[in-house]
Amino acid sequence: MDLSAADVVEELKVLRKGRGIFSTPLADRVGPALRAAFGIFGDDDSTAVRRKLTDGLRPLVESLPEDLKIALLAAFALDERARKPFYQERVHWAARTLDRDDRTVRRRIDEGIEHVAAMAVSAGEPLSRSRFPSRGWHTEELRVTLALDRPVPEAFEFRRVVADADEIAELDLALTLTAPGDPVGESDLEVDVFHGGVLAGRVMESSDRIGLALRLPAPLRRGERRDLGLRFRANLREPHYVCVPRHPCEVFDLHVRFGDRVPGRIVRLDKASQEDTATLRGPVLEPDGAGEVHVRFRDLAPGFAYGIRWQPGVTAG
Structure with missing residues (x-):
């Protein structure tokens, strides 16, 4: 599929809800844009989906400025210290960590998601695909x-x-x-x-x-x-x-x-x-x-x- 940054943004906003990447069943929360961006396939089980999301999202998130990084690590429950059952609890954890209010952190999360989506799309192909051609x-x-x-x-x-x-x-x-x-x-x-x-x-x-x-x-x-x-x-x-x-x-x-x-x-x-x-x-x-x-x-x-x-x-x- 043609990867759209807007589609990736919308699906990341769905993914951040609930327990984030620890939601179950996780595969139901991952749409076609995220599947294309992170090389997730229809026969992947929840463990494989979670691993591919984590391996794909983490380097993109960690490349962001510190405040956006902390906000997104919390939003998707990528930071084990922020693995709370509800999105609002993770927002509040990030707010305390950054010494900001919850409203500011929500804006940082939205801003960070825009950056992550743009980087995912700019790769031009699924992030988990090899850069080296194969004939077999x-x-x-x-x-x-x-x-x-x-x-x-x-x-x-x-x-x-x-x-x-x-x-x-x-x-x-x-x-x-x-x-x-x-x-x-x-x-x-x-x-x-x-x-x-x-x-x-x-x-x-x-x-x-x-x-x-x-x-x-x-x-x-x-x-x-x-x-x-x-x-x-x-x-x-x-x-x-x-x-x-x-x-x-x-x-x-x-x-x-x-x-x-x-x-x-x-x-x-x-x-x-x-x-x-x-x-x-x-x-x-x-x-x-x-x-x-x-x-x-x-x-x-x-x-x-x-x-x-x-x-x-x-x-x-």
């Missing part, structure tokens, strides 16, 4: 939880793929186990498919890259989606974990658990070359009290690395 399929979201505090490191991967052409019957996935000087064999990687397809083949694509063919239950038509769940076990040969997408990837969300053996230095790798993954350059990440770090990336460019690297052999504390 792409990943809408990849969520990985990696546990390094196990005898053998273990990763759970949950991926949602979207067909960009008709008759997509098989997905070509791959993992790299970097091993300087030592060749990697297929037996070095254990793969279990929990849902979404059948592992149809494995092949060594290079000395350290293992290709995986995942056959889908039925071919996908253009625009159709498939959720996948896989588990991988492998001894990591290098102190990093990255996603190097072969196909475009809209969102990559990574949790890494070190447990009680937290390295002395952990850095974020963002659109790094394969050579850069061998360095400790990048923003430093601070693990939480459980020895975990969390990073999130958007619009991953095929062929580049996204993830983390840590200093081997050094434990913090």
Whole structure:
């Protein structure tokens, strides 16, 4: 559909009522303009709708001046401190926070909504779409939880793929186990498919890259989606974990658990070359009290690395 700022404004004003993004059923409160702006589809459940709204709205709201930002974070219940059951209660919370009266905050909310709608429309396409073209399929979201505090490191991967052409019957996935000087064999990687397809083949694509063919239950038509769940076990040969997408990837969300053996230095790798993954350059990440770090990336460019690297052999504390 042709996205209209006026339509987005009207639908945002509906969304702010009641519990905001925590209204139920949420899908009934989201009209065609918001669906187009934030990549929400008819088969998305309330959890997916809420996630897409939150992921789409938050960066737009946080780019606003401070008073408008606080007003809109409260209006849509994006700030956990303002998750009140009624819109008027959230307005009053923002008024106290900004030291303004409720009427002023309502004007700020209306002004902020106008700005957010304009930014959403100026994107020219759904905000959750990848900026990189795909001739076959792409990943809408990849969520990985990696546990390094196990005898053998273990990763759970949950991926949602979207067909960009008709008759997509098989997905070509791959993992790299970097091993300087030592060749990697297929037996070095254990793969279990929990849902979404059948592992149809494995092949060594290079000395350290293992290709995986995942056959889908039925071919996908253009625009159709498939959720996948896989588990991988492998001894990591290098102190990093990255996603190097072969196909475009809209969102990559990574949790890494070190447990009680937290390295002395952990850095974020963002659109790094394969050579850069061998360095400790990048923003430093601070693990939480459980020895975990969390990073999130958007619009991953095929062929580049996204993830983390840590200093081997050094434990913090």
